[in-house]
Amino acid sequence: MTTSFKSPIIPSEQKFARIHGESHEPDLKSICLYAATGFFWGDATYYRDLKAVQPGTLNNIDEDGFLLDSKPWFNWYYEPHGQSFQESVKQHELLLEQIIDEQVGEQNVILPLSGGLDSRSQAVALHKLGKKVSSYSYSFAGGFKEHEISEQIAKKCNFEFQAFEIPHGYLWDDIEKLAQINGCYSEFTHPRQMAVVEDLRKLDGVFSLGHWGDVLFDRGGDEGIEQNDLVKYIHKKVIKKGGLELATQLWKSWGVEGNFQEYLSEVTLDLLKRIEIKNTSAKVRAFKSMYWAPRWTSINMSVFKAAHPITLPYYDDRMCELICNIPEEHLADRKIQIEYIKQNNPAVAQITWQDHKPYNLFNYHRDKSPNNLPYRVKNKIKRMVNDKMGRKYIQRNWELQFLGDENKQHLESYLFNDTFSNFIDPEIVQKVYASFKNDDQVYYSHPVSMLLTLSLWNNKLRD
Incomplete structure (x- = not known):
């Protein structure tokens, strides 16, 4: 058959x-x-x-x-129509709301909120459509309180809201379960949602996930790059x-x-x-959408699926086809999403945009020197004080997983075992791990995470 x-x-x-x-x-x-x-x-x-x-x-x-x-x-193709910017904004508005309405129907919606633009656009659409929404956000223990921005968005849209904190070392209790869920096709330091998957199971509804909106509705890359470059x-x-x-x-x-x-x-x-597009910005976006989105971004959606069904408005085929017809100058710098939010919910647009703290969607263009110097100086002083008091500021997920004595014991148990040494030369593992501990943690965090992932695949999933 x-x-x-x-x-x-x-x-x-x-x-x-x-x-x-x-x-x-x-x-x-x-x-x-x-x-x-x-x-x-x-x-x-x-x-x-x-x-x-x-x-x-x-x-x-x-x-x-x-x-x-x-x-x-x-x-993928690039055939921009001759519409005005406002016409592009309207096309996005009508299609986004149509897709979301069709995907969630009368079901309750579970909305992960961040301080960015994708989930904020979804929040505006869901509020406008009158959907019942349970929203949530999470922040790193000892890191930037992203949930504070998300909660403001939820309040303006009258959504229920929960804040979760991603704790130190959450990975080790669930790492083998995660290996089964994602097949070891993604390194383990990215899916923060694994830390709260049991809490998410208690919610009712379907997820509306904003993945890939930031790629579709931004410049793909520089225009006019020579093929060799x-x-x-x-x-x-x-x-x-x-x-x-x-x-x-x-x-x-x-x-x-x-x-x-x-x-x-x-x-x-x-x-x-394989991508017959001359405009290099559109070509890079198509490259990412063909080879990066399904093989990286999509992998850990399986964690969400382990809790509830998922919907993805930016993954919809119609959204991809729309992008092929919008001029690059309209897509660049998130302009369409920004304008959509400003026009349809100005109160949400006035909330801080995390990428441009402390500015919002009306004044983010002021996020440059000397306007942003007071905020940057204040933030730097705050971090220096925390460092002196021994309170490390957490910015990256791997810091919660790899740093500290308890994390060290778990990590080393996977990196240094006989089964793994039969697959990858122990000298490579020792060299990478020593460089991570002694030289540059940021630079070597990815190699350590990849070795951890390969160890799980080799020990647990390899045929």
């Missing part, structure tokens, strides 16, 4: 198919790319004979799970700190033929050539 499958333009979950003629062995080249960037590229997986079904394709898969054929039903531009956007170093070490230790950086460039160029 043959199963036909139509993949969305941006899939919210990975689907896999087996490939005839390939061995069921680890795809070491692809794992190196994964180590460098934190996501698998194209259709690659951990195994040579297992491939991810590609976005925007029609696929036939046989009863044994083998891919018979695959062909695109959608190709576009590969380097992509690499600057996706290669993590310390990622290239780790990937190169793995490549050499496994004895993979050739050079990792050359392979990285070849893969990047091949994927870019």
